[in-house]
Amino acid sequence: MKIRIKDTGFCTQAENFNYICIESSFAETDLATLLNHPAVEINFPSFSDGRGFTLARLLRLRGFKGRLRAIGHIIPDQYAMVRRSGFDEILITPMQAKTHPEARWVARSNWRARNYQHRLRIQV
């Protein structure tokens, strides 16, 4: 059973959202077609493929208000990046959870702290 990772840790409770899945190669010009969908997931084919972060950011910037989650090859050290880019959560496989246990994700859950980006964008 797949595991959802939230700021509080692992969560196995299922959700009733109907996710539409896009790949990291998804054309940003087509993001508009997703804006009214209730839930979108973006697949990371490899943790070194950072396109998903920019897609998430643009989706939010263009007004997407639904659920947004990251799936695929993501490592705990990227948790803050995932959250700061606009994702609500990550979905991982039991295999991934074994390699990267809960504590390691929770250790990165303080993503709101020490955020240069947030600081630079404050309204004056």
Next chain:
Amino acid sequence: MYSYNEFDTDFVRERNLQFRAQVQRRIQGHLTEDEFKPLRLMNGVYLQLHAYMLRVAIPYGTLNSAKMHKLADISKRWDKGYGHFTTRQNIQFNWPKLTDISDILDALAKVEMHAIQTSGNTVRNVTADHFSAAAEDEIEDPRPYAELIRQWSTDHPEFQFLPRKFKIAVSGSHNDRAVIRAHDIGLQVVQKHGETGFEVVVGGGMGRTPMIGKTIREFLPKQDLLPYIESVLSVWNLLGRRDNKYKARIKITIHEEGIDRIKSLVEERFKELKPSFGGFDQTLLEDIKTAFSLPDFKQIRTDGYISTYERDKAFRTWVDMNTAPHKQGDHAIATVSLKAHGQTPGDASAEQMHILADIAKELTYNELRVSHEQNIVLPHVHKSDLPEVYQRLVKAGLATANIGLISDIIACPGMDYCALATTRSIPIAQEIANRFDDLKLEHDIGHLKVKISGCINACGHHHVGHIGILGLDRAGVENYQITLGGDATQTAALGQRTGPGFTADHIVPAIERIITAYLEIRFNASETFLKVYNRVGIEPFKQALYQKSEINAA
């Protein structure tokens, strides 16, 4: 200079704690080298030929005495007593033990330094003109903007896993000393109707496909700086090729898509991103500018300097070669050469670093710079202090009077250290410097930039050397190709290949033939090598190079 605020300090502390835990996991075997690799790369730790290497960020090449002392201490305590200053104005320690690296990072944090984003596919340490705030020809000190970019790029959530590394350089003067046209983004401070802004150049770079950057925006108002570069990165992050790392840099994206298409995509994205900046970046910029205010310049007479200059020939030569005009007429910019003949370009011993730190503290307003040409700059020296500075440099073996001459060579670490290199480059630099020193010719030859890379990645900037040397492996034999006519300045140009390369034994005589030809062709000593090359082209040099039977062509 800029001092960390609480935010910066807290950030670096947390980051060091995270990395300490990651190193622990690696040492205990919970992380494989493959898993550890991206994590160490985010923190400047490379695995080289013989050992780990730690690359420490020196933002825009600016150091003070305390930082330089600390670098010396680190080299002594955890390395082999020396450090290597790089073309990105950073310093590399070549022999740290993995188990010591967390302690080194904590030591760096004490003087507000770190190694974050000195490697990996992210926005690298931002570089700037090494004569910033001192150069006579400067429009505005570029470093406050470079610092703003440092903060913006640090830990940027979108841009830690880019298609490839991304380098930004800023110049505050029209005379480009920061090689901005060979960067992914080059920023040139310009003024229009009394307003400060930037000419934005994109898609320059060296490597195996060298390109001169193209102007994407003639005038970018300064308050649009961060949203605009964020737009460039945002567009490239999605568009840049990820199927082939040799085609991943933005220069290739621009080459394939065309600058006009990239420009319109960036401008579109800019409209979207600009409103996400609420203005605090500009408030912060004003604070940063205050931190970079000029020192309280001495106002004393320069008689002593003038009489020493007239009396002491060695001092006079050093002043003539190694100092540049300062915006204050009674001050000078002094460049300390790390290119003593026969030494490794860019290396400084712990003792030398301590001496430089003391000079800075006691005589030169507590400021030092690292130049991309791998020398150390004392940006503000009152002329009356030049004799004392010079004497101290002499004692430290740091008074080589060769700035801009044939022995002031940029060389990558090459096969002596680097895991990617296919040939040696340091020994070639040493042999060239020694040869022309023996001939007592280098002052006669005059201004000449020789740049050497030990592999196709071009870390030694050979494409923009007046004479560029590229070492390649040809069936197990080192073979050195020569390019001529490269230019790293505002008139940036890529060197042109002369033809077949030369073996290690034959490369120095080949360079000598080029120099002999130059000395024969030039009108007079004021016609530099580059001027002659631009006048007569490559043919006379090819003839000189290949007419002999000893060419050993590949």
